Amino acid sequence: DFNERCAQCSEVNWGLTDGGRFYCRSCHNVTERTREVVNADFVSNVRIQTISKGLRKQEKTDGGCEWYVCEGFQLVLKKQAEALEALGVHPQMKDEILCNFWRRYLQKSKQAYCNRPAGETVKAFSVCDSSTDVDSEPERPSLLHLLSLSESEGDLQTDCSFASSTSKVSESTSVCSGSVDGTWYLMKNQKDKLRMTMPMTLSFCYMALLWLREPMTLSDLLRFVVEGHIPYLNVFQHFPEKMKLYGLDLKIFCVESWPVYEEVYSKMLELAAFLDLPRFPDITDSCFLHPDMLCMKYLMEANLPDELHNWTCRVVKKICIGEVDFLTLVPGNKSTRNVKYDVLAAAVIVVVLKLLFLLDDHYEWLLSDFAEERNKNNKEGGPYFEFKKWYKVIKCSLDVEQKKLDEERAKYLWRCEKPLFYSAQKKSKVLKRRQMVVNLQNQFGKLSGSVRPAEKPNPSSFQLRWSEENTDGSCFHGHSLKGILQEKCGLLTAMNPDYWLCTVKLCTEKLCGHLAHYREVDFPQSYHFVLRLFSFLLRVEPSYIHDEVCVIEHKLFNKKLYKKPKYNTGLRK
Amino acid sequence: SSHEHKLNFKKSKEACLSYIQDAVLQKQWKRAAEFLTFYIESLEKDFSTEYMGPSEIIWRIGTEILCHHSHSSMKEFNSFIEQMKTLGVKRYLKVCLEHAFHLLCNGLIDEAYHNLSLAESWRFGEQTAIQDKEMKLIQAYRGLLDYYSWSKQKTILLEHDQDGFEDLSVEQEMHSCFRKAAVNLKEVIKIPGVWDLFVKCYVDLLEFYGDHNEARQVLNEYAYNSKFPANPNAHVYLYQFLKRHGESKKSLISALKILHDIVPSHELMIDFNTMLQKSKKRKRRRLGLEVIFAVLDYAGWKENVKAWSCLARQVKQIVISEKHLDWIKQEWNSRKDWWPAFHFSRYLAKTNWQENESLSYEKALVAGILLGKDCKYFKYVSHQGCKAQVKRFRILKKFVNKHNPAYLRISG
Numbered sequence: 001d002f003n004e005r006c007a008q009c010s011e012v013n014w015g016l017t018d019g020g021r022f023y024c025r026s027c028h029n030v031t032e033r034t035r036e037v038v039n040a041d042f043v044s045n046v047r048i049q050t051i052s053k054g055l056r057k058q059e060k061t062d063g064g065c066e067w068y069v070c071e072g073f074q075l076v077l078k079k080q081a082e083a084l085e086a087l088g089v090h091p092q093m094k095d096e097i098l099c100n101f102w103r104r105y106l107q108k109s110k111q112a113y114c115n116r117p118a119g120e121t122v123k124a125f126s127v128c129d130s131s132t133d134v135d136s137e138p139e140r141p142s143l144l145h146l147l148s149l150s151e152s153e154g155d156l157q158t159d160c161s162f163a164s165s166t167s168k169v170s171e172s173t174s175v176c177s178g179s180v181d182g183t184w185y186l187m188k189n190q191k192d193k194l195r196m197t198m199p200m201t202l203s204f205c206y207m208a209l210l211w212l213r214e215p216m217t218l219s220d221l222l223r224f225v226v227e228g229h230i231p232y233l234n235v236f237q238h239f240p241e242k243m244k245l246y247g248l249d250l251k252i253f254c255v256e257s258w259p260v261y262e263e264v265y266s267k268m269l270e271l272a273a274f275l276d277l278p279r280f281p282d283i284t285d286s287c288f289l290h291p292d293m294l295c296m297k298y299l300m301e302a303n304l305p306d307e308l309h310n311w312t313c314r315v316v317k318k319i320c321i322g323e324v325d326f327l328t329l330v331p332g333n334k335s336t337r338n339v340k341y342d343v344l345a346a347a348v349i350v351v352v353l354k355l356l357f358l359l360d361d362h363y364e365w366l367l368s369d370f371a372e373e374r375n376k377n378n379k380e381g382g383p384y385f386e387f388k389k390w391y392k393v394i395k396c397s398l399d400v401e402q403k404k405l406d407e408e409r410a411k412y413l414w415r416c417e418k419p420l421f422y423s424a425q426k427k428s429k430v431l432k433r434r435q436m437v438v439n440l441q442n443q444f445g446k447l448s449g450s451v452r453p454a455e456k457p458n459p460s461s462f463q464l465r466w467s468e469e470n471t472d473g474s475c476f477h478g479h480s481l482k483g484i485l486q487e488k489c490g491l492l493t494a495m496n497p498d499y500w501l502c503t504v505k506l507c508t509e510k511l512c513g514h515l516a517h518y519r520e521v522d523f524p525q526s527y528h529f530v531l532r533l534f535s536f537l538l539r540v541e542p543s544y545i546h547d548e549v550c551v552i553e554h555k556l557f558n559k560k561l562y563k564k565p566k567y568n569t570g571l572r573k
Numbered sequence: 574s575s576h577e578h579k580l581n582f583k584k585s586k587e588a589c590l591s592y593i594q595d596a597v598l599q600k601q602w603k604r605a606a607e608f609l610t611f612y613i614e615s616l617e618k619d620f621s622t623e624y625m626g627p628s629e630i631i632w633r634i635g636t637e638i639l640c641h642h643s644h645s646s647m648k649e650f651n652s653f654i655e656q657m658k659t660l661g662v663k664r665y666l667k668v669c670l671e672h673a674f675h676l677l678c679n680g681l682i683d684e685a686y687h688n689l690s691l692a693e694s695w696r697f698g699e700q701t702a703i704q705d706k707e708m709k710l711i712q713a714y715r716g717l718l719d720y721y722s723w724s725k726q727k728t729i730l731l732e733h734d735q736d737g738f739e740d741l742s743v744e745q746e747m748h749s750c751f752r753k754a755a756v757n758l759k760e761v762i763k764i765p766g767v768w769d770l771f772v773k774c775y776v777d778l779l780e781f782y783g784d785h786n787e788a789r790q791v792l793n794e795y796a797y798n799s800k801f802p803a804n805p806n807a808h809v810y811l812y813q814f815l816k817r818h819g820e821s822k823k824s825l826i827s828a829l830k831i832l833h834d835i836v837p838s839h840e841l842m843i844d845f846n847t848m849l850q851k852s853k854k855r856k857r858r859r860l861g862l863e864v865i866f867a868v869l870d871y872a873g874w875k876e877n878v879k880a881w882s883c884l885a886r887q888v889k890q891i892v893i894s895e896k897h898l899d900w901i902k903q904e905w906n907s908r909k910d911w912w913p914a915f916h917f918s919r920y921l922a923k924t925n926w927q928e929n930e931s932l933s934y935e936k937a938l939v940a941g942i943l944l945g946k947d948c949k950y951f952k953y954v955s956h957q958g959c960k961a962q963v964k965r966f967r968i969l970k971k972f973v974n975k976h977n978p979a980y981l982r983i984s985g
Contacts, residue, residue, distance in 0.1 A: 257581030409580060410588040411611040430617075436656055437616050443653060444610045444635070447642050449603035 007031075065242045067178070069185045069252060070106060072243065073196050076235050076253075077102060080205050083230045087459055089214050097208040104275045105204075109194060178244035179252075186248055194274050197252070198232065199259040203268035205230075210268075210329060211280055215288035217342035218265060219538040220461060226258055226539070229459045233258075234416035250420050261340075261540045269338055272331035283327035283341075290327065291316045294345035302349070302533060303394060303466045305385045305479045311352045312345075319555040321348075340548070346534040347548035351556065353530055356484060357387055358496045361524040367495065371483030384483025385476060391529070393474045397464060398533055405536070463537060501557065502550045516550040518543035586615050586627075593634055602642040609634060616660070628660040632668060636675070647679060662700055666692055666707035673714060682718065689715040709761055713771055716757025720774040723750035727781070751778055762791065765800040772810060785818060796831070808832040809841060822848065826857065833864050838871040846883045850890075859900055862887055866904045875916065876925075881935035888942050889972075892979045902983050905943055909984075912943070917950035926957050934958070934965060941973035945980040 005012055006024040013025045023030040081094035177183055185195065194200075202225065206218050225232045236245055236253045245253065272280075283289050295312040299305075316322040327339055357364040368387040375384045415437070421430040466475040485492040502523070503516045520528050520542075531542040538545070589612045596605035615627035635653055639645045654672045658665055669692035676685035692711045695701070701708070726747035733740050758775040762768045772795050779788040792814050796807040812828040829845040842864050849861030865884045874880045891897050905912075917940045925933040937954040944951065951973060958966025 256583075257579050260579050406588070407592065409585060410592050410608065412580075412585050413611060413614060414582050414585070415614045415617055433617055436660070437613050439656065440613045440616075440631070440635075440653075441610050443649065444606045444613070444638070447603065447638065447644055448607035448610060 066180050067243045068181050069179045069249075070196065072179065072236070072239065072245075072249075072253060073201060074102065075239060076198070076201050076231070077204060079231045079235055079238055080201060081208075084205065084209070084216075087216075087224065087229060089209065089216065090212055093208050093212055093214065097211050098204060101204055101208060101275065105194075105196075105271070108275060109196075177248040178246045179249050182248040182252060186251060194270060198255045199263055200267050200271065202232070202259055202264045203271050206264060207268050207272060210289075213281055213283065213287050213289065215461075217289065217294070218261060218340070219342045219540065222259060222261060222264065223539055224459055227459065233414065234418070237416050237418040245420065246424075247422050250422065254420060256414060261538075261544070265338075265340060269331070272329065275331070277331045280329040280331075282324050284324055285322060289341040291322055291341070291345050291348055294341055295348055297461075298345055298349055298534070298537065300466070300477065301462055301464050301537060303390065303464065303474075303476050304349070305481055306477050307385075307479075307481045308349070308352060308356075311356065312348050315348050315352055315355075315552070315556065319552060321552075321555075342538055343540065343545055343548045344552075346538060346545050347552050350527075350530055350534065350545065350549050351552050354527070355499060356481070356494045356496060357526075358498055358500070359524055359526040359530065360498075360500060361526050363496060363498070364526055367484050370495075374483050378483075382478045382480050383473075385479035385481055386483065389473075390476050391526075393476075394533060395529070398536060401464070402536055499557075501553050502546060506550055506554060514543070515547045516543075518546040582618065586612060590630065597634060597637055600641065602638055605634070605638050606642065609638065628657075629664065632657040632660070632664070636671070640675070647681070650675070651684075662697055663703070665695065665697070665700070666704045666711060669695075670707055670711055670714070673711075682721070686715065686718045689718065709764065712757045713761035713768075716754045716761065717771060717774060719750050719754035720758065720778065723747055723754055723778070726750060751782070754778060762795065765798070765802070767802060767804055768795070769804070769806050769810075772807075776810065776814065780817075788814065796828070803835060805832055805836045805839060808835070809839075812841065822852075830860070833867070837864075837867040838873060842868045843879055843883060846887070850883070850887050855897075858887075859897075862891075862900050862904060866908070869916070870908075876929065876932060878929065878932045878935060881932060881939065885935040885938045888939055892942055892976050895979075898979060898982050901942070905983060909943075913948075916940075917944060917948060919949045919953060922950045922953040926954055930958075930963070934969065937966075938969055938973070941969070942976065942980055943983065945984065946973050946977050 006014075006027065006029055008029040009024060009027040011024060011026040014022045015025050016022060021030055077098060078094075081098050085091055085094050179185075202221065206221055209216050209221065221230070224230045231238065233255060236249075239245060285292055287293065292309075292313050295316070296309055299308055299312070313322075320326060321339075321344065327341075329338065353359060357367060364387045368389075371384045371386045372388070375386065378384055415434075419427075419430050419434050421427045466477065468475045468478055482492075484495055486495050487493075506515045507517070509515055518531075528542070531545055534545050535542040589608055593605050593608045593612060596602075596608060609631070612627075613631060616631065618627070635657070636650075639650045639653055651672075654668065654675075658668050658672075661668075669688060673685045673688045673692075676682075676688065689711050693708070693715060726743055730740060730743050730747060733743070755775065755778055758771050758778070762772055762775060772791065776788045776791060779785070779791070792807070792811040795801060795804075796811045801807070808828055808831050812825060812832070815824050815828060826845075826848065829841060829848075832839055832841060833845060846861045846865040846868070849857045849864065852858055852861070865880065865887060868874050868880055869884060888901060891901060916936065922933070925936060933954045937951050937958075940948055941951040941955075946952070955966055955970045955973070959970060
């Protein structure tokens with residue numbers, strides 16, 4: 001709210017010019033102050049009005065008001081930050097970090113906090129303005145064109161069918177978006193300005209989390225989103241009543257897919273560079289995101305012996321990925337490969353397992369039998385770790401959990417109570433459909449047998465838990481690796497003398513987007529199993545972890561320091 | 574970049590659908606209902622141009638579940654179907670029709686009739702013309718139900734007649750049902766297709782009211798119009814009609830001849846052979862032999878005493894007359910390689926004798942003529958028969974021995 005008295009007439013009666021500057025309505029004195037979209041709470045009684053010359057007026061019959069797309073996103077971010085705070089994230093994230101990031105974004109993308117906010121160009125593109133003379137506007141983008149330009153997350157065909165039916169109706173009656181600049185938002189080529197999208201809200205969140213070095217990885221964040229702890233799908237239902245959402249707004253705010261790790265991550269990097277952020281706070285070895293820490297966590301979750309941690313630390317040290325300079329994000333620095341902390345840690349563990357067990361579908365089982373033998377004579381201390389036993393336990397749990405996850409995925413409800421429609425004409429049809437859907441859901445819900453309330457699982461960092469108190473011996477944390485190690489010159493080394501590389505040569509990322517190309521059939525089943533395990537925990541594709549494994553291996557064996565690695569390109573079978 | 578593994582609405586619903594299908598296949602109705610609940614929101618994105626979209630899938634699967642689920646009631650089903658009717662105008666009549674079927678299967682004839690009548694009066698612009706086929710079916714089934722009412726009225730009337738009552742209202746009701754039924758039935762059987770039940774009912778109506786000409790014409794059309802698919806039943810109905818009305822042997826035979834061509838193993842072939850055997854015309858008797866041989870080519874007739882007795886009688890008659898042994902030779906030519914193993918093995922001789930003496934008798938006679946007195950079948954059966962001192966077997970033995978030269982002529 002701009003409440004200063006006018007310099008000329010001392011009144012408090014402000015309006016906004018086209019250029020977004022405040023002017024006094026009493027004496028028409030124009031100030032240098034620009035409109036700021038400051039409030040996270042959308043206050044509908046803001047006494048700011050815009051001069052309507054050419055600016056399309058909304059029909060106010062539905063009780064709506066003017067709102068800009070970035071205000072919508074601001075609300076989304078606010079809700080997400082609140083949810084993160086509820087999960088235990090430091091309040092500083094919401095109150096300071098995220099806010100500042102967002103403001104900087106608005107400034108850089110010229111949506112606010114600058115002299116000529118981008119919103120003023122809206123009037124040039126008012127497609128649905130009834131007062132516009134058709135002939136005087138040679139370039140009128142059609143609705144179809146607009147829809148096809150944006151990355152369609154939903155079914156483009158459906159959108160087109162909507163569009164074509166909308167455009168049949170006379171231009172004067174259809175309104176294309178509830179927001180003021182929805183049309184412009186989708187249309188203008190924003191490649192250089194990083195147009196805001198729903199997945200990008202998560203990039204913002206992750207960026208803020210990273211800045212604060214919060215103990216939440218990106219895979220954790222995305223998992224919490226899917227589990228419903230962080231608003232994402234249908235977050236627009238929390239928009240205030242007066243912010244009417246329809247038409248092209250749907251394309252902006254309604255998502256029909258879950259965000260993908262790669263997408264959110266790469267956008268975050270782009271964003272950090274775009275915002276000209278400095279070097280992020282250091283990731284040191286006492287940080288949660290440091291590989292040593294994350295390895296510990298994942299080892300626990302994967303029910304692997306604690307002793308493996310020594311090995312992961314050794315690998316981390318050897319290839320220098322525990323260094324502060326390696327781990328800390330420096331935006332815009334293209335020469336360093338950016339670090340995905342969770343994937344990296346998982347890949348380190350995979351490499352360690354390969355070092356110790358080879359994982360060629362043969363040796364690991366032999367080794368396990370050998371450890372079993374040794375276990376028979378092992379009276380003191382903890383039992384020796386047997387790969388076979390571990391495999392059985394993990395496979396069982398993993399299959400159960402994967403099955404649950406698959407069923408849950410089939411049961412996602414994408415729609416919400418707040419109905420969406422592209423245009424006013426569609427409203428009644430959409431509402432009728434909605435009503436029928438609700439009726440049918442009730443009818444068949446009753447026939448579902450035991451009523452299963454849609455409860456969200458409690459948010460937790462650990463998905464799999466193993467307790468040493470279990471007497472069934474299903475917890476392997478305390479098991480010893482001695483069963484598979486041998487003493488040489490006073491040091492414990494792996495019995496396994498061999499190693500196979502996942503790939504002899506890394507691909508050029510720029511050309512094909514990947515460093516390696518993983519195909520399950522080309523690799524041993526044990527290897528695939530291990531990938532599958534971490535793929536489940538991190539909710540990424542196995543190939544994603546495989547890529548990282550390849551990179552680590554190439555760093556590790558680059559100088560051929562290890563004794564006689566066998567160069568098997570892994571193309572078995 | 575294409576994130577193929579990206580989980581989106583479409584993929585999520587596809588996965589959901591496969592869970593539903595699995596559950597339905599395994600008859601886990603509760604589980605199917607559970608997953609269907611999550612699938613239903615696809616209706617809000619139902620703009621697909623795929624062959625089978627969400628609304629049709631929900632209609633079909635929902636119907637399956639409601640039919641089989643233990644807690645589902647007819648009332649629930651009806652309410653569900655009414656909603657389905659509003660879902661897709663392009664499918665409206667189909668849904669109505671299937672709804673009517675379902676009601677009929679549950680014995681709710683009046684409701685079914687009511688539904689069909691409502692559907693019949695439905696009009697929706699160009700859709701009415703597009704869904705013409707379904708409309709015809711609806712009319713046809715309504716006609717069928719009218720026939721059913723008529724039939725009920727008729728029964729009541731006949732009962733009252735017996736009791737000496739005169740019931741004008743019932744009679745009028747009956748006639749009105751007849752008119753309604755006749756109109757619809759007549760229309761539908763004009764369309765090339767298989768309309769067995771409808772034809773039968775229509776003919777029944779016509780016969781009752783004495784319009785035999787129309788009935789004959791309808792049956793002829795149904796049987797002989799080349800536009801209609803080849804349908805053995807059409808000829809059966811025609812034959813039965815002709816027989817009922819004492820038509821000439823010639824017309825009966827021509828009707829059955831076609832049936833023989835289409836379905837040589839039809840049960841009416843026995844009657845056909847009997848008719849033909851008795852004929853004075855040589856050609857017909859020849860045809861009779863062909864017919865009965867053809868019947869016994871089929872496994873289903875292997876142990877049918879009547880069939881064998883027909884063949885035996887005719888073969889015996891030919892042998893005795895010593896004329897037309899070449900007929901038997903012609904028929905036997907294509908069968909001599911496989912009939913012995915098919916009908917006259919030693920194993921069959923034993924089982925036939927044990928299980929059915931008459932069967933073995935008839936078969937032995939045929940075997941004796943076709944394969945001679947030294948064939949396994951005849952030898953075993955006749956020996957057993959004589960041992961058991963059954964008179965006819967002694968006679969049989971004598972007969973076959975006597976006519977062995979006939980066998981020689983047939984086989985040579």
